[in-house]
Amino acid sequence: MAIATSSPLVQLKHVSKSFGPVQVLKDVSLDMHRGEVLCLAGENGAGKSTLIKIMTGAISRDGGEYLIDGQNIGSPTPAQARELGVGVVYQELSLLPEVSVEENLLMGHLPTFKGIVNRKELRARAIRMLERVGLNRVDPAAYVSDLPLATRQMVEIAKVLGANARIVIFDEPTTSLSDEDAQHLLRLIQRIKTEEGVAILYVTHRLEEIFEIGDRITVLRDGQFITSGSTSQFTHDTLISSMVGRQIEALYPHRERKQFGKTLLSVQGLRLQGSPYPISFDVHAGEIVGLGGLVGAGRTETVCAIFGADPIDAGKVYVDGALLRPGSPAQAVNAGLGLLTEDRKVLGILADLSLRENVTIANLGAVSKLGVISSKKEHSLFQQLVPRLRLRYHSSEQTISSLSGGNQQKILFSRWLATRVKVLLLDEPTKGVDVGAKADIYQIIGDLVSQGLGVVVVSSYLPELLGICDRVIVLHDLGVTGEITAEEATEEAVLHLASSAPTSTNA
Secondary structure (H helix, E strand, C coil), X not given: CCCCCCCCCEEEEEEEEEECCEEEEEEEEEEECCCEEXXXXXXXXXXXXXXXXXXXXXXXXXXXXXXXXXXXXXXXXXXXXHHCCEEEECCCCCCCCCCEHHHHHCCCCCCEECXXXXXXXXXXXXXXXXXXXXXXXXXXCCEHHHCCHHHHHHHXXXXXXXXXXXXXXXXXXXXXXXXXXXHHHHHHHXXXXXXXXXXXXXXXXXXXXXXXXXXXXXXXXXXXXXEEEEHHHCCHHHHHHHHHCCCCCCCCCCCCXXXXXXXXXXXXXXXXXXXXXXXXXXXXXXXXXXXECCCCCCHHHHHHHHHCCCCEEEEEEEECCEECCCCCHXXXXXXXXXXXXXXXXXXXXXXXXXXXXXXXXHHHHHXXXXXXXXXXXXXXXXXXXXXXXXXXXXXXXXXXXXXXXXXXXXXXXXXXXXXXXXXXXXXXXXXXXXXXXXXXXXXXXXXXHHCCCEEEEECCCHHHXXXXXXXXXXXXXXXXXXXXXXXXXXHHXXXXXXXXXXXCCCC
């Protein structure tokens, strides 16, 4: 329940911003109230990040007004914005990993006497800041690098709140969190909203979080204000339509559940390193198989082991009847196996290379002769593959880092299509991707299996698994606890299996 006051704490009026010839914000207005969560919704490229940077003083706007408590504050510096009570929790945390929790919390404000840090006062202040967010058991002297990701996220929030922030911006805070940790974070946000009257701007691609936590929603599209209203005025369908500017009839495209083709991937008695439990399953032509389970269940480890990127203790993997040699991703690729990793930025894209180069790099043999790469052949292959993917780009020569997350993911799909892949292993394929790009990616996956590919999908988002998969294999503690068909699959059934002990044998 919001405790919003009648006068806004924050007002942005008719804000505009351009980078060179590209106008990224045009006549955007919004307001925030004390004790309220305003959700800012929009696809990648809608202007959300630019608006956040203007509010935090990271960049200056070209036009419009920025008011706090009714006072026009001009274009503040980041330090001035913090002094005015603006704090931000980014998806990629700002904590220094090899520094203690207490020093991170009070960085720039360390209690000193004659140039010497007062360790007792530092510890006392840090403990109070940690207790405020429920981290009573965290050792303030511990290094941040030794903390779980979810705990680091909470430390970041403690740091922001400890700086007396009364306006807190959360930018995709749950992207890398488990469902349980995400729920804990949402409960904390509800508490600081209601008990402390903090005004919160919340940005996420997870629509269910918007409807769970938001009091109001403001929608941006292509840098422009589209609509704003109380959350109760929106449905999932109307919100998606406002965000993408087109009607998406069904986020998960309907597919006929037909008789599948031959076995393309056969995993037989695969035991991950250190696990006593064998993992066995087949994937057929035209079939999507999901791997479900909680954080730490072994989903990512399983697809990496199948691909040959992680070591195994036992087991065999066949692709279209050909036995793969353990620990050889190169042989896996040659046999027709492709892997889209969860960490797109670190293990997927080659940020400084062009779109053309990112597409063709997994199959250089097709675009080279005698070890010399032909740019003409690369461009031809790029033009054959990309039109199938609803990709938004200006030139095949622009760097992939200039694209949104969803479009980067589409480029990675086309990379594997260039290898004439038979089976695709997709680890969190829509992580950090906006709803419009999600719909496109689901359609791409559907198109691929209709052409006879086999697909394995790892996802922490249960509606995604249930929406696109023909079967879901559930893992726990590096072993299989059960398998559910699409017809019988429910979130409750998957969670029940995800909490069960694995079996010692897996047929």
